[in-house]
Amino acid sequence: MLELKRALDAKGHCLLEMPSGTGKTTTLLSLIVAYMKAHPLDLTKLVYCSRTVPEIEKVMEELRKLMNYYEKEMGMEQNILGLALSSRKNLCIHPSVSKEREGKVVDGRCYSLTASFVRARHAADDAVPICEFYEGFDAHGKEFPLPPGVYNLDDLKEYGQMKRWCPYFLARHTITHANIVVYSYHYLLDPKIAEVVSKEISKTSVVVFDEAHNIDNVCIDSMSVKITKRLLDKCSNSITILETTISNMKENDSKRLEKEYKRLVEGLRDATIARETDMALVNPVLPSEILEEAVPGTIRTAEHFVAFLKRVVEYIKTRLRVQHVVQESPAGFLRDIHTKVCIDRKPLRFSAERLASLIRTLEISDLTDFSPLVTVSHFATLVSTYTKGFTIIIEPFEDRAPTVSNPILYFSCLDSSIAIKPVFNRFQTVVITSGTLSPLDMYPKILDFHPVIMTSFTMTLARPCILPMIVSKGNDQVAMSSRYETREDTAVIRNYGNLLVEVAAAVPDGIVCFFTSYLYLETIVSSWYDQGIIDQLQRHKLLFIETQDAAETSLALINYIKACDNGRGAVLLSVARGKVSEGIDFDHHLGRAVLMFGIPYVYTQSRILRARLEYLRDQFQIKENDFLTFDAMRHAAQCLGRCMRGKTDYGIMILADKRFSRADKRSKLPKWIQEHLKDTNCNLSTEECVQICKRWLRQMAQPFSREDQLGISLLTLEQLQSEEMQKKIQQRAQGI
């Protein structure tokens, strides 16, 4: 809290690592809300970004508790409006649209019911369907602001049902004057969405990125484009649709095209964007980069633009017809496209915007078909806007199947700071926090910002509730490692298997294992099967495996939880960086132990990664090896952190690789894990590890009540106010 206050005072950015389950969210919320109350002029708004919808809901719950507490203590209604925002899919209350499963379809159908031209048509002809909820909101909702309070997604829906207003647009509208906004990263980071949703958030806001250990990847993903052959084929189809619509329109209503032409000449692009519902297509370029110029002449008329798009698509198609891997810079690509099909940089840059305008003019209400074309236009705009920090890689086939031709064009962002830069520039305080951010000093480098505060907190615990261990060798003293040279070695695989079997025999309920990749998981499991290890394992626990198929994995997860609940016990084999390692918590009995088989380095042969490493080396002086280790360790820490969700929880963390005990790896683990990792537990054999586990588990199973924590990790009000404690706090404050 102290650190956070300092950051707020300094109006700077900060980076905080706090173990999960220690009240991270509550701390952040309560301090920032208090600050907002104390200095209403300096700080007007809190934007809290989280990763998934359940996490958003959790934050709202915390906020509600805080507000109730305020009300109880202060005895009056609080004038604070908290709000969660999600996609249309989660907020829609239209009877038929909300039934759709896919986000894109919901967006498309919503657009077809609420776009301005549809509504205009409805005014003329009642048969054209519109969304009554949006109409209700448009007619009345704007004048009446939402009463103060805390609204999560369900509350918004309920409120919408009651007033018959569209909750999505209501939330969008309310963002501008709400005090606390909770939504997903993408609303702020992805320039395509950020412009529409988050444009009007004032500078004096605090932005919190929670669970932000992967923030650089999110930044990069939001700026990268991937084009496959199938996508291009779809593009060609949609271009023909465009052509026919244009020719139809020409016969029927040529005036409108003319009007559009004129508008483009004047460069009045903003006139139409102001209509909020028409935002389904937006410019992928950052707001600051948009030139307030007129659209160049070559693509001003509709036919010319369509022809232009056709040329671009054909050009990319020819580029995909390669037999070997091509890597080039955006500048090189631009030169090539200029010489081959005579396309300048400037029209390319406007293609996304021009396409948006055209679709609007043509009154095409079903946008879902056009998404491939939109992707291509985004690509064109991005490639012509940025020359630095990006690279183009064309691969004729996938690495896994070198014989199957499957050409893919990657336009990949190398610099994660590009997407996040406007966020840092615009807001006075940005807080980046997660349970696992170590090593902290890497983040300022790769995100290119200067934090005022950078701290890692540890837990104060009444008992040692995590047991990290590094197991480096099997019972036969053969070193365990997932190093490339030894990973196929049967001795290593057998040792891994024996470790798992012995741990499964000693640890109750659920065990989660993480492997470095799906490929490695498959090879290991098949050789375990041959060695009879799977049979031994199944005597103790049931076995579940994560696969790349999401549905299969979630089924496995459900059964895993069932097996843990009814006492049979289960082992889940999964992959670091997979779905399981990111979003799912294995608290209490679901994850009594986590095993990390090997260090989860990324696939280093990937060309995109190589390009990024090179770029990082040249631009930020980060050594390739440093970055790889950093990336591997943060994922390892992320996996380990899965089993620990709060102070009453306990879990074993086993790092099964010799290399973990090296100083460069060990020191990169989060502080709260390092604290418990003793030197004696750094070079264990399987047997020693199991012995330690057994003893530790018995200690942990002893009754542990609230009174035991009091005074150590839990303070009553009297204890907090006691002189001794105050002194301690003072000391700590000065020490830092």
Added chain:
Amino acid sequence: MADEDETKEYRWESGYEKTWEAIKEDDDGLLESNVADLVARAKRKRAALKDTGAIQLGMMRHLFVVVDASACMFLQDLKPTRFLCVLKLLEVFVHEFFDLNPISQLGILTTKMKRSEQITVLAGNQKKHIEALQQLKDLSCEGEPSLQNSLERAMNGLKNMPAYSSREILVLFGSLTTCDPGDIQKTIKSLKDNNIRVSIIGLAAEVRICQEIAKKTGGTYNVLIDDHHLKELILNQVQPPAVAGSMEASLVKMGFPGGSPIVNDGTSDSSADHAPAYCLCHIESETSSLMGPNGYNCPQCGSRYCELPVECKQCGLTLVSAPHLARSYHHLFPIKPFIERAQVRETTHCFACAKLFVEAETNVYECENCNQIVCLDCDLFIRETLHTCPGCASDPVTAQMKTN
């Protein structure tokens, strides 16, 4: 060399047990010493909780003991093996159980190979149980245990017991997994409906389902640290538990067979009572011999038994003797808990055992009535075994008052 795997591990070949670490003092003060402290405090708390006055206690208990006999019971972390250690302690338990709860009944089940087996039926004869336990020693432990099967089986045995008795199951569970045929949640629910409380002692680590069963049925769940702790945990189960919910109070018909034949006090008036007869407890065994005139005759049907308490085989009457009832009686009027005090200078030794107080012991315990000071060990001993405060008993005034 070939049969190396078959031969049993030598002591020095088995896992390291750093026994010296248990007594090691920790720098960060977080480890064993701390845990031991927690245990001592929990003990104290339990004692205090149990003795706080007028709760109805289940004096007639029907208890099934379920012993895990799965493969994991062969592990040697308890000496000589888990199974033998548990059986040994159970013998002590059975003895203590009948000592403290003479009018209760006990039965023993085992579970292995996903099945459950009945070793002894519910009965009040401690010799039989102890014999059965001794025979169990040769049983081989194999397969997985099944919690559900054994609970179901015990439940079937307990369901028909009269409503005024307390129905309990004690599970000694070594495995970390259970192999069940159906949904164990249903079993838990019907256990709850039948008012059966399940207490579980885990021998390895905390298993969620055991925790849940114990919590839902109102029992306790504990995991041992070492064999001493296990003994303590098992013996804790000897004390009758407070009755959960409403148990109907009713009159129970009991028989008090006549005492020794020499004293002819009217209850046994005819000389036929003391004629040599076969004892009904041993009549089925080969070695049964004609009993002398010693023994107890059922006042209702006149069958003879060599020891009490027992349920009459002929007419089903519970036969007890007056001292048995008296021994159960003290559960109803426990002595008041002693007050925890910081150590004071004046009293240098424990009143009960005359041990000198050392610096390490910070707390002493004072009786409310006689103001005598005792140490922690004596406090527990008085509470659990003696049931009388030595201070009050030795003080003529208070002792007088009590008898009046």
